Amino acid sequence: MNTLKGFASTVTFYNPRFVLLFCLFTLASSLSFADENSFAEINIPHLPADTDEKPPHSSTLAWLIDTRNYWGKVVGDTGAQLDGFFAGDDAIRKSNGSFLKLGFEFQQIKGGTSYFDPKVKFRLDLPTLKEKLRIVLESEPPEEQTIGEQKRPQGSNKDQKNLNDSAVGALDFELNKKRHINTSTGVGVKFGQPIDPFWRYRLNAKYAINKDWELSSYDSLYYFHSEGWGTQLNVTAQRNSPWFVFRQTSDGRYDHKTRRWELANTLSFLREIDSKRAINYQIGILGETQPEVQATGYFAHAIYRRKMHKEWLFYEMIPEIYYPKEDNWKFSPSITFKIEMVLSSEQQ
Numbered sequence: 001m002n003t004l005k006g007f008a009s010t011v012t013f014y015n016p017r018f019v020l021l022f023c024l025f026t027l028a029s030s031l032s033f034a035d036e037n038s039f040a041e042i043n044i045p046h047l048p049a050d051t052d053e054k055p056p057h058s059s060t061l062a063w064l065i066d067t068r069n070y071w072g073k074v075v076g077d078t079g080a081q082l083d084g085f086f087a088g089d090d091a092i093r094k095s096n097g098s099f100l101k102l103g104f105e106f107q108q109i110k111g112g113t114s115y116f117d118p119k120v121k122f123r124l125d126l127p128t129l130k131e132k133l134r135i136v137l138e139s140e141p142p143e144e145q146t147i148g149e150q151k152r153p154q155g156s157n158k159d160q161k162n163l164n165d166s167a168v169g170a171l172d173f174e175l176n177k178k179r180h181i182n183t184s185t186g187v188g189v190k191f192g193q194p195i196d197p198f199w200r201y202r203l204n205a206k207y208a209i210n211k212d213w214e215l216s217s218y219d220s221l222y223y224f225h226s227e228g229w230g231t232q233l234n235v236t237a238q239r240n241s242p243w244f245v246f247r248q249t250s251d252g253r254y255d256h257k258t259r260r261w262e263l264a265n266t267l268s269f270l271r272e273i274d275s276k277r278a279i280n281y282q283i284g285i286l287g288e289t290q291p292e293v294q295a296t297g298y299f300a301h302a303i304y305r306r307k308m309h310k311e312w313l314f315y316e317m318i319p320e321i322y323y324p325k326e327d328n329w330k331f332s333p334s335i336t337f338k339i340e341m342v343l344s345s346e347q348q
Helices: 002-012 016-038 079-086 089-094 147-151
Strands: 099-109 114-127 133-139 167-177 181-190 196-208 213-224 228-240 245-255 260-274 277-288 294-309 313-324 332-344
Touching: 079 277, 079 294, 147 245, 147 260, 147 277, 167 196
Parallel strands: none
Antiparallel strands: 099 114, 099 332, 114 133, 133 167, 167 181, 181 196, 196 213, 213 228, 228 245, 245 260, 260 277, 277 294, 294 313, 313 332
C-alpha cells in the first residue's frame, strides 16, 4: 500500500504535459469523424456481418476453416465485444480458445526513424481426455511481457523477443470454475536455449457492482527456473453504456529477483463507430519502484481499427504521444500502422 501511495504522490506534481496529452484525443476524434463522412454508406450501427457458406469439415482444427474469426463478429456495446474486435491482450487473456494472429506493423517515431516488422502471435488450446485438463501452446504469454509491452505499441526500437524464445508449452488444470471466479494451475516449459521449465497459477474474477458498473481482476503467480518468482496483477473498473465503454485499469508486475514492481494506471474510452469500425482512446502513466518509487513515462494514444475483409482481415492505426523519463520527459510522438489477420475459435 505504501508503494502505491508513493507512486501516486510521485506523479501528482507533474501536470503541464497532460495538457498536450489530450490534444491527441482531439486529433483522433477528427480522424474518426472524417472517416465516418468518407464511408457514410456503411455508417449504420450493427450492420449484419458478412456471411459465407460453410464447407463441411471434421478436422480437429476446424475453427481455422469454419469460424474464421469469432472475435471479428462481435462488435457491439459491451466491453467483451469491443475487446474481441480489437483482438488485443484483454481479449486474449479473457478467452480460453485457440487463436492465430499474423500481420505486419509499420511504426514511424520521433526523428524520422521507422520500423517494419512481421508479427506472429498464437495460442493452440487442445482438450484432453480429462475435462479439466488442457494442453496449451502459446507465444508471448502474459507472464513474459512487461507492463510497457502490454500497454503501448512497441516497434523494433524496443527489445524484441525471438519467437522461439517466447513460446511456451503447458499442461493446464482447471481448479475451480464458477460464475464469478475461474482458477487454474499449470506446469510447462519455455522453448529456447536452454529450455526453461515453469509453474503458474492464474485467477480470473468478475463481479457486477450494479447494472452499469463491473469489477474484474486477472492475476497470476509464476516461477521460471531461470528467472525466479514473479506475479502480475490487473484490476479493472468498467462502466457500460449504450454508446461507449469506460475503463480504469491498474496493473502491477513484480520481479522477485530485482525486488522491483512495474506499475501502470490507464483510462480507456472505447466506442463502436459501426459494425466495421471501432476506436479505443487511452491515456496512462507508467512507473516503477526501483531504484525508487517514480513515474517512468506518460502516454496517450488512439487505436482506430477497421475490418477490411470478411471477419478476419483488419487494418489498425495508432497515433501516440509519449513522454519518457529516460529521455528527460521530451515529447516523443509516433504513429503505428498494422495489417492483421486474426483467426480464432469461440471463447469457452
